[in-house]
Amino acid sequence: MSTGTRLLSLRGISKEFYGNVVLEDISFDLDRGQIIGLVGENGAGKTTLMRILFGMPVIAETGGFNGTIELDGQPVAFKTPFDALDAGIGMVHQEFSLIPGFSTTENIALNRESLKTNFACDIFGKRMSVLDRVTMRERAVKAIHTLGVKLDPDMLVSEMPVGHKQFTEIAREIDRKNVKLLVLDEPTAVLTETEAEVLLSSMRALAAQGISIIFISHRLHEITKVADKIVVLRDGKIVKDVPVAGVSVQDIAAWMVGRDVKTKAAHLSVCKDSVYLNVEHLWVDMPGETVRDVSFQVMEGEIFGIGGLAGQGKLGIANGVMGLFPAGGQVTVGGQDVILNNPHAALNSDIAFVSEDRRGVGLLLDESLEWNIAFTAMQAKRQHLIPVLGGLFSVRDEKSMKALALEYIESLEIRCTGPRQRAKELSGGNQQKICLAKAFALKPKLLFVSEPTRGIDVGAKAIVLETLRAYNRDYGMTIVMISSELEELRSICHRVAIVDEGKIAGILPPTADVAQFGLLMSGLGAGKNGDAA
Amino acid sequence: MRNVKSFVADNIVTLIFLTITIIAIPFSGLSGSYIISNLIDRFARSSFLVFALILPIMAGMGINFAMVLGATAGQIGLIFAVDHNIMGTEGLILATLVGIPLSVGLGWFSGQVLNRARGREMVTGFILGYFMDGIYQFFGLYIMGWLIPIRTAQVMQIDGGGVRNTLALESVRGGLDKIVSLKVGPFSIPVVTFAVIAVLCLFIIWFRRTKLGQDMRAIGQEQGISHAAGINVDRTRILAIVISTVLACIGQIIYLQNLGNMFTYTSQRQAGYYAAAAILVGGATVSKASIKNVFIGVFLVHALYITTPLAGKALFKSAMVGQYMSDFINYGIIASALVLHAWKNKRAADLARAGLRMSAEAQAAAGGVA
Ligand SMILES: Nc1ncnc2c1ncn2[C@@H]1O[C@H](COP(=O)(O)OP(=O)(O)OP(=O)(O)O)[C@@H](O)[C@H]1O
Ligand SMILES: [Mg+2]
Numbered sequence: 017m018s019t020g021t022r023l024l025s026l027r028g029i030s031k032e033f034y035g036n037v038v039l040e041d042i043s044f045d046l047d048r049g050q051i052i053g054l055v056g057e058n059g060a061g062k063t064t065l066m067r068i069l070f071g072m073p074v075i076a077e078t079g080g081f082n083g084t085i086e087l088d089g090q091p092v093a094f095k096t097p098f099d100a101l102d103a104g105i106g107m108v109h110q111e112f113s114l115i116p117g118f119s120t121t122e123n124i125a126l127n128r129e130s131l132k133t134n135f136a137c138d139i140f141g142k143r144m145s146v147l148d149r150v151t152m153r154e155r156a157v158k159a160i161h162t163l164g165v166k167l168d169p170d171m172l173v174s175e176m177p178v179g180h181k182q183f184t185e186i187a188r189e190i191d192r193k194n195v196k197l198l199v200l201d202e203p204t205a206v207l208t209e210t211e212a213e214v215l216l217s218s219m220r221a222l223a224a225q226g227i228s229i230i231f232i233s234h235r236l237h238e239i240t241k242v243a244d245k246i247v248v249l250r251d252g253k254i255v256k257d258v259p260v261a262g263v264s265v266q267d268i269a270a271w272m273v274g275r276d277v278k279t280k281a282a283h284l285s286v287c288k289d290s291v292y293l294n295v296e297h298l299w300v301d302m303p304g305e306t307v308r309d310v311s312f313q314v315m316e317g318e319i320f321g322i323g324g325l326a327g328q329g330k331l332g333i334a335n336g337v338m339g340l341f342p343a344g345g346q347v348t349v350g351g352q353d354v355i356l357n358n359p360h361a362a363l364n365s366d367i368a369f370v371s372e373d374r375r376g377v378g379l380l381l382d383e384s385l386e387w388n389i390a391f392t393a394m395q396a397k398r399q400h401l402i403p404v405l406g407g408l409f410s411v412r413d414e415k416s417m418k419a420l421a422l423e424y425i426e427s428l429e430i431r432c433t434g435p436r437q438r439a440k441e442l443s444g445g446n447q448q449k450i451c452l453a454k455a456f457a458l459k460p461k462l463l464f465v466s467e468p469t470r471g472i473d474v475g476a477k478a479i480v481l482e483t484l485r486a487y488n489r490d491y492g493m494t495i496v497m498i499s500s501e502l503e504e505l506r507s508i509c510h511r512v513a514i515v516d517e518g519k520i521a522g523i524l525p526p527t528a529d530v531a532q533f534g535l536l537m538s539g540l541g542a543g544k545n546g547d548a549a
Numbered sequence: 550m551r552n553v554k555s556f557v558a559d560n561i562v563t564l565i566f567l568t569i570t571i572i573a574i575p576f577s578g579l580s581g582s583y584i585i586s587n588l589i590d591r592f593a594r595s596s597f598l599v600f601a602l603i604l605p606i607m608a609g610m611g612i613n614f615a616m617v618l619g620a621t622a623g624q625i626g627l628i629f630a631v632d633h634n635i636m637g638t639e640g641l642i643l644a645t646l647v648g649i650p651l652s653v654g655l656g657w658f659s660g661q662v663l664n665r666a667r668g669r670e671m672v673t674g675f676i677l678g679y680f681m682d683g684i685y686q687f688f689g690l691y692i693m694g695w696l697i698p699i700r701t702a703q704v705m706q707i708d709g710g711g712v713r714n715t716l717a718l719e720s721v722r723g724g725l726d727k728i729v730s731l732k733v734g735p736f737s738i739p740v741v742t743f744a745v746i747a748v749l750c751l752f753i754i755w756f757r758r759t760k761l762g763q764d765m766r767a768i769g770q771e772q773g774i775s776h777a778a779g780i781n782v783d784r785t786r787i788l789a790i791v792i793s794t795v796l797a798c799i800g801q802i803i804y805l806q807n808l809g810n811m812f813t814y815t816s817q818r819q820a821g822y823y824a825a826a827a828i829l830v831g832g833a834t835v836s837k838a839s840i841k842n843v844f845i846g847v848f849l850v851h852a853l854y855i856t857t858p859l860a861g862k863a864l865f866k867s868a869m870v871g872q873y874m875s876d877f878i879n880y881g882i883i884a885s886a887l888v889l890h891a892w893k894n895k896r897a898a899d900l901a902r903a904g905l906r907m908s909a910e911a912q913a914a915a916g917g918v919a
Contacts, residue, residue, distance in 0.1 A: 097777075098779055113777050113778070114774065115767050116771065117770045118766075118767065126775075126778045127767075127778040127779045129763060143759065143760045143761040143764065144761060145759060145760055146755070146759050146760075147758055147760060
């Protein structure tokens with residue numbers, strides 16, 4: 017709850033990257049115990065603004081920023097994140113920063129361990145003091161309690177489900193003695209809906225204790241549920257700064273995009289009668305997403321959805337078929353066997369894959385956008401290459417690469433300075449769009465897309481889903497879409513399978529009742545052997 | 550059954566060499582009490598050296614082959630003590646006082662180098678050892694006797710240039726072992742040496758519980774994350790190497806005072822090979838090591854050293870074979886332990902996979918096809 021005393025004021029913040037203005041005259045205030053929901057389209061500048069606040073080195077390296085930041089009425093300018101931490105600002109980054117072989121407690125207290133000094137400290141300094149594990153554990157338990165979640169203080173991070181890792185990170189931030197402000201940049205993107213609910217109530221509990229929070233999310237209902245006020249960024253400018261009371265998700269979406277967002281009615285194509293993808297007794301050894309025994313069939317021209325809770329194995333299916341993790345079983349595509357455990361074999365047999373892990377296997381971050389989009393097509397299909405000396409060797413066809421990139425920049429509304437911009441300079445959501453463009457460019461007969469809209473704003477989400485649908489309709493592309501968002505699956509799929517404990521719990525038509533899906537996800541549904549519908 | 554199998558796989562390196570030893574004992578024709586008294590002697594002599602490897606492994610830097618630099622510092626200390634004709638325990642103290650500052654400097658230097666060779670620490674450490682050999686020989690053969698006069702004739706080369714290739718350490722021999730020597734039946738036990746080793750064990754146990762120890766564990770797993778948390782990764786890695794180098798220096802002095810003579814230009818290198826072989830045979834890996842690994846390793850390696858040359862001689866009817874046996878053991882162990890380590894990692898992954906395969910195949914057999 018807001019107590020009315022000002023904690024943070026941003027005044028006239030502007031930032032440009034080499035002439036590309038991404039933030040312009042940003043000013044807003046934050047009170048103690050207040051939660052701000054910071055929203056905006058992909059590339060609107062949310063992450064950049066938080067990086068400025070937190071003193072991240074990339075900002076200084078790219079020419080610094082203009083404007084002033086006041087904390088507790090004092091102007092501050094953090095040179096490094098450590099200065100920001102000292103001033104009481106905690107930030108939970110998108111990617112995890114935990115030590116896998118350490119316990120929850122050890123991670124929460126990482127480099128801030130409770131110590132017992134001894135004689136050796138006088139000679140060799142503080143690092144010779146012995147850890148006070150009892151106090152450390154008490155601190156961890158207290159931080160976990162403040163969050164109001166259930167975490168085992170002695171569990172190793174490597175054995176934790178992804179949601180627990182997220183909570184451990186937050187617990188680490190609030191364990192700091194003087195924490196006043198928490199910045200959470202899309203913390204719920206990796207969480208299941210239930211875990212996200214828990215996180216939201218933790219945030220309320222923290223705010224009640226006087227900690228202010230800046231919360232960034234593309235799940236707008238979370239913003240309306242938890243925030244006290246909403247700040248909407250569009251193209252680097254603040255377009256709205258209003259209390260949340262009475263604001264609806266539709267309102268926010270419209271402010272973000274600057275026009276009404278229509279949810280289009282589904283135009284489903286009619287799929288053929290022949291089986292295109294046949295999966296029998298597939299097992300995949302993907303850590304945290306183990307597939308135990310999965311069998312299903314996808315018709316030619318179908319959009320087949322795979323849903324289920326995190327960690328149950330839905331992500332493993334696509335990764336296994338694509339040869340990225342050790343797998344076994346029978347997979348045929350268009351009547352031909354797919355050789356498992358070999359990523360090349362999968363690519364050559366006209367299958368493309370958009371990974372959920374855009375950092376790991378998705379992009380060459382140091383390369384240009386056009387190169388990223390055309391790369392796989394070049395490798396697998398020898399497209400965008402000009403044969404030289406009668407095909408003895410070939411050179412890149414720069415022109416066709418550029419045309420290709422421009423096509424997708426336009427159709428997916430990728431926000432960038434041009435096809436030559438490096439992938440790592442794009443915002444998170446726009447990187448995700450590049451991953452999609454890369455796969456679309458292959459024009460595959462079968463496309464696996466994993467979490468295609470994770471981290472993508474409401475407007476772009478509709479575009480992405482519409483593009484999938486268009487490819488399905490116009491090119492007869494068979495699509496297997498894996499997503500944690502049931503609504504998304506139901507809106508474009510012909511059938512939706514739910515995975516539970518590494519097996520298919522059941523397959524339902526999208527028109528089936530939400531409650532039925534819920535039963536399957538909770539492991540209570542019938543037909544566990546995977547031959548439903 | 551399954552437990553037995555995974556126990557074997559987890560301890561495969563240790564078990565292989567244990568088997569070789571057990572087979573070699575009867576062929577060697579040595580008596581039990583001879584082997585035991587030899588083991589006691591050798592354990593006191595050389596376990597300190599092996600402890601030098603624990604901290605760098607903990608800090609994620611693998612086996613610190615650059616510990617050879619510390620051993621060299623110890624030898625330089627001993628050369629001084631012998632040359633100044635300071636005898637017995639005092640001689641060892643002088644050697645240590647000369648060796649420690651030298652090894653701190655050398656350790657700091659190799660830490661700097663290894664920080665610039667991230668991910669290739671072991672190979673780099675190996676090469677550093679050779680590099681140090683060159684400097685050490687230059688020092689021993691040219692600087693000594695030229696810039697630094699040699700006072701004692703036994704230290705000088707016959708032709709007068711530099712330090713001898715084989716140096717008799719009679720004056721300091723047993724300077725530690727013989728302070729208190731306890732007779733238990735046929736065996737004599739160097740009490741003070743064992744006390745020093747015990748203190749070192751306690752130090753390591755205590756060190757793991759310190760802030761610095763915790764930081765080493767953290768950087769051993771994730772350098773980037775530790776750095777982001779504010780741990781000074783580079784400095785911590787250098788400290789791990791400095792401590793390792795200092796321990797290697799003291800270890801080499803303890804080793805040589807027991808032996809009573811030293812091959813001036815090769816002993817340090819052997820110390821490095823020996824320590825690496827011992828800790829690996831004891832079941833340590835390049836990423837995980839404990840005090841237990843040191844103890845098991847030291848005993849096993851020496852049991853091998855004692856028995857296999859004689860067993861080899863008896864089996865192959867050739868003294869030459871026996872001669873080459875101990876060199877072969879050192880190199881063989883290091884190579885095979887590293888290969889087996891890789892195999893073990895792969896096996897752990899395969900094992901987890903096999904479980905999945907079996908359950909999927911059982912389903913297929915039961916006819917639960919879609
Ligand atoms: N290092 C950089 N160099 C050049 N441009 C950059 C850099 N980092 C970000 N940008 C640009 O700044 C703009 C804002 O990016 P930012 O990451 O702040 O967006 P965001 O609002 O967090 O979007 P998303 O919702 O997709 O995460 C983008 O157009 C991006 O391309
Ligand atoms: Mg962002």
